[in-house]
Amino acid sequence: MNRVMIAGTGSGCGKTTMTMAFLAACSRRGLRPVPFKCGPDYIDPRFHETVTGRTCRNLDLWLMGEEGVRRTLQTHGAAGDVSVVEGVMGYYDGVGPEGFASAHELSQKTATPVLLVVSVRGKGLSLCAQVQGFLRFQPNLIAGVLLNHCPKGMAQYYRDLLWQRLKVQVYGYLPPTPDHTLPSRHLGLVQAGEIEALQQIIERLGATAEETLDLEGIMALAQREDLPVAPRVDALHPGAFQGLTLAVSKDEAFCFYYEENLELLQEAGVELIEFSPLRARALPKAADGVILWGGYPELHAEAFSKNESMHRALKEAAKNGMPIYAECGGYMALHESLVSFEGQRWPMAGVFPGEAKMTPRLQNFGYCQLTARADNLLCRTGESLAAHSFHHSVSSEPSDVFEAHKLSGSGEYRSHRATRRVLAGYPHVHFAGCPQAAARFLTYCRTYHKERTHGLD
Template identity: 40%
Template structure:
């Protein structure tokens, strides 16, 4: 199995993304094929991984996909295309922080154990000297099932400061694998949902990434890091495969339907193993998906499942394109930052009209978060597509967290009663928040609320879902796109 490392942090803001993407860039510059991955549901950090490696980044989220899929998803990512020589997995929050109230579930430590990966702990050492040893010792002994193989000291003030830190850590036997000083040339701008995605600052991000790769190579022991990664034990996992996932899901659904005793929601999401085709023409249905600077949030596996189910995938940019791709049958509007581009989206009246005409013709649409905002009547006063009655506004209150969800109505993606897991992360609000019936009944920490808008042809919601755990959703959408 591919050599691999998990880059964890003592806390959020310790510098995980800087170190992880810098290591990816530095090892790529040395000629290795590097696969990046991110623990958790985040879409933004993986954009920096993809910039550093030239490969699609992946998410390893034990809540969204279920723990059982995590090793196979990593194996799939490393085997896709040119096999990776090295996988670098960036953690989430602090090493042991996971889904609220669920113990270690979905934490960096959990994913490290699931993937049998050594951990390199990034420590924000800006205001520390000897105390760093107590901190690292606590992290090392908190869970002996986690292999903390060394630390990288970040935000070090000087070479003298670095020497003090190394001296403090030497007695506890945790190797110092790097020491990095602050450098404004590689600082990544942030805003309300975290870092600014690469697609919105491509040229500047590339320049910063090149500087970062040099800094990491100078400040870290790449040979020692690579040696630790190569020492990771065998993963003992079969690579996840979208075609096999669809077939397995179809078989499960068929057995449940044949038994006649499973609840409707559990019988739902039946997939068709053979690629879906238009009944009349035999052609593959065309699924257009939103891309460009305003729509950068989508899981790679969702697209892979759509393709495996039979769709021809074609990207389009709602900011610059005047029309949907020729022959569009289904429309997939993922998340992103349409609120940062409201004026430009409104100015592209031909595209808004094309989306509205697609909906009026009864063709299927799946929309997540940013896509929901784009389908509404307006966004911060800017005219949107008018497919749905929602008025969107950017607020100051963050809605964040994992959700258990039950589909409230039949839609192109889900059958009413389907039970799934998802994630919300937004500052915006939509009024009305839901239709009757809603897209979802969402549950979190003992509370339940309705959310989203669903019709027989449109499913729109703030909830992000990772279809590797629910492959039948992709098959259902492709069938709907083919007119089935």
């Protein structure tokens, strides 16, 4: 399976733009690139999907485990001509002094060659020192570099410089392109669907990259053997939960989900019905359970606050024992109110007492291990889950379902709240890394299905 990683020297160096440019150029040549994203990011994958028309899947060593990552990359990458993996942060940046779950570790675990994106802005010979540092820091699979912010007239100068001093090959460049800049906000890039001129940006990037990237050289570099993958054996085996129906949120406010979470549920036989918490007046009638994903409820608080019909539907579902699992933004929506960055208080669904309040900084950011302090929809007492938190809001009410141990070693905190069959909290999980948790949730849904269809208590 052909594969290549586009990594960077750090956040903001241009990884996403370079990845989009390469994907677009491949598509213009009639190739079938399959996009992947290193780490837990929800936003960058939507850009890759817009470019290629193909699903972009995450590859996260903490959330999915090494075998889960290899299986996802091999299974889905084999469907195209080349798998293109965008790195995360700087190439070596991960958890702790060893850089766990970094782009570097992912490339090593999957034997994926790496092209390092380096901005040449404001650099001359110092560019060589920077690249040499990445090459010598520790064993790696860096096979060449891609130059960002490089004027056409300077491309040959940098190419010669890096070859003469380091024998490092340059596989292309992107010139300064202010009109290609992707806007950002507090959780990262603005979502792909919100950028009106995105298709024009993609077309310009693809046309530029066809001229400035060595596509043939990169495709030759990408030629690699298939990854050995063990067959999946877990509680989410095909058809295990045939006949169940889940309502899953999907709109501009509740859209942070891993595509593979949905696929694993469907493989287990579950029918998924998408609904918009912002616009739907009720939950789907066939639903045996609800999943409220994270997203940007703070940006759409006014719209959700006015959907009182949905507020009542969620409260009634919880009261009647329908299993509801909510992550991050979904958890925020289940509070009585949400306080925006500006201090405006908006009514929410009111499944849980208290308010979610936006703050200027990230709260409990990063990977964590959740250990259950009590039985809940996902775990029995004492069982653990790999998770990731990325949010600016805080709840006014205490959490007590899980003990969260930060992987960085920087502390512990309590996570999640629960009622009879509702579990909600800020951390996100990936079902590929915890199929038993997804199966436990579906077991509760199956019980509810029997209760509502056969009148059982």
